[in-house]
Amino acid sequence: MTQSVVVQVGQCGNQIGCRFWDLALREHSHVNKKGLYDEALGSFFRNVDSRKRDGGACSVGGRIQYLKARAVLVDMEEGVVNEILQGPLREVFDSTQLLTGVSGSGNNWAAGHMTYGSVYREQIVDKLRKAAEHCDCLQCFFLIHSMGGGTGSGLGTRVLSLLEEEFPDVCRIVTAIYPSAEDDVITSPYNSVLAMRELTEHADCVLPVENQSLVDIVDKIKRMSHVGKPGAAIKRNSAIISGQGGLSGAERPFDAMNNIVANLLLNITSSSRFEGSLNMDLNEIAMNLVPFPRLHYLVPSLTPLYTLADVDVPTRRLDQMFSDAFSKDHQLIRADPKHSLYLACALMVRGNVHVSDLRRNIERLKPSLPFVSWNQEGWKTGMCSVPPVGHSHSLLALANSTCVKPTFMELRDRFTKLYRKKAHLHHYLHVDGMEQSVFSEAIGSLGSLIEEYHRLDATKSRLMPDAARLSIAR
Template sequence: MTQSIVIQVGQCGNQIGCRFWDLALQEHAQYSKLGSKDDSWKSFFRHSKSDGLSDNLSESIKARAVLVDMEEGVINQVLKGPLSKLLDQKQLLTDVSGAGNNWATGHLHFGMQYRDRLEECVRHAAEQCDCLQCFFLFHSLGGGTGSGVGTSILLLLQDNYPDIYRFVTAVYPSADDDVVTSPYNAVLAMHQLTEHADCVLPFENQALMDITTKFGNMKEKTDQNPYDNMNDIVGKMLLNITSSSRFEGALNVDLNEIATNLVPFPRMHYLVSSQTPLSPEGSRIPIRKLDQLFTDVFLREYQMIKADPRNSLYLSCALICRGKIELSDLRRNVDRLRPSLNFIHWNTEGWKTGLCSVAPVGQQQALVALSNNTCIHHSMQNLKDRFLKLYRRKAHIHHYTSVDGMDDDQFSHSLESLSSLIQDYNSLESGSLPSVAAPIIIAN
């Protein structure tokens, strides 16, 4: 059995991570009540000698998690809450000063200052694994800790664990983000994600906000703020993506199969994601019919970025189904949808499908779509435009170059990396190959 380690960095990364652990505990608690003896929950949890955590699980457990933040607030709040016993104190790292919304401070200053301690936190988590398969990195790109320390940890993982898959969940800032330097932080971080991650799952703040506005009003009452709802969406997406490694299924998708099947070019590993249902718990809308769920995950309003994949080119696509869905249902819907989706000519059969028999808590079925689609270049171009609006005026550059090890070349190299990536996706959309090696086509 393989294991995965979640590394949550910064305020956003830790809030998403804690929502993921809360939801995962709910699922495994319900699953154990069904009398199952399966130990697949050990892929994200491990046995602990400490006092018991949950009445629903026969043994106390610890999350395979590393929590990092250069401010203490969020992690201290977590340690005062119900998840405190789930966390191993040896895998927590905090500071008090914060990274000042500055990628250079996070990446070059704190990344270097805490490298030994970060290595020790990750090493302690890795030593608890029998067969470590994957690191999940949760962070945002708009602030200084998530973007800077997060990408510093990514480099650490590549150096120390080069054969372990690195999946990154990256939350992108919106155009009206309250951090004026967020375009700098995001582009500087993206250069690192492009070079050193195996897969990146982008979540745009604006897309998440639109989803909570559209689907959140179906619930009669809610005392949650928008960010709680947005974190809930991301947490559920990660829960569904990892379901195959936590529960049994007729056609489970291993995490390494996502990278193997959906990434035909090494740098072009940004996956557009969507999921359904999106209605909050407690909403009174009628249950969607199964075929409608398959239609929904390809609609624009269900995407985690502000783009419509149906109007662009699919390089590959994965469907991960949960609950009462038969293989015949899956094949029927793939055949039904295939004619309406534009797949690249050298990979017209580029589907990866998975069936996990355990549905999320409170739902009969759930469906996730992950696609490598050229529509991602629109989001990248918008980010580039916001970056250039600042960079052409050299606005706030001195805050970055005053950090030891940072110079203006970092900006130009990161901008060049992003421009090259945009051009690669544009080239594929126009019918020519990108400026990378020939694709590797994996049979389903």
């Protein structure tokens, strides 16, 4: 049995992680009615009650004092972690898994990466080692952090480099939350570009998620829920609309957005947690979807994003799910997949879906999805028999495609506008160990990455037959 460890860094990382653990427990309790500690639970939870190591009853819903999440929580402010410890999930974590500070990183990548990264290095490594020692067969580290703030971007990417140093053979999958153009952190372009260099150098896979895309999806769900037409009501008790989740109190503005990212993690880990006819090993994601080491940014698409309350799921709706996965409305970054070149693509299906459904839809979609000439059959598929709570089936698509290029170009432009005026630069250069050359190297790394995608895009027109070009033009 393989296990994975989730590392949550910063306010955003810990809030998303909290939603993931809440929804994961809901899924396991939905399937595991008697609360037995089994192999599925063991993939992301460990049993700390010696009386129950042989498969005795172990509470999954309600009180969960016998389960500890395979997680490390890091934040340089105490607020979110303290809130988690006072909420329904307080029993899932213990003090050996937590590392908090009191002052925060002041929205400064350098403070998070260099100052706190140095001060807390040994403590972070110690907690990572302890988490790894609790695993019989450690398969993957999932790192969750934001790109725009100081702790998430700075300390988050320092943790990433420590993971590579300490566990070079263990896969590192990063879920990185990118700020919107209207982000209220004025220095977020600096933080994001500085973090991008670290992600490009030290991650095996990065799942980029844009805040603005999450806002758009949540707004669409709200509009759907207020339509009032027969058959258009949103089903409330589903994995996406999860009620209050792991944090205490009423639903908050960011909870719905965090839920979507938590569902991305639920889907990508489903084959590790449950049985399926075509399980996909987490290591296979990087092995099959990343032909070039630096081009490891995998665009996630999630469908369905909501469930209609009184609609059954005939074949037509199943086929629509596959079509939705390749539409910009279901992508977690704002980009148009129809005008990009694919290096590879993974389809991770959950629920009552047959292999024939999978093959039929791949064949149907192929003509309109241009793949590089040397990887025309670059599809990786996984099937998990357990659907998300409240759904009959779901699909996560992970596309290694050039559609990430506009997102990175926009980020470069926002960085350049600040950097050209040297605005706020002194806040970074006052940090011990931070030099202006670090900025030059970071923007150079991003420019090189964009150029690699651009060269691939330049080959697209001669790869596509006329029929496919017409299809995409429509």
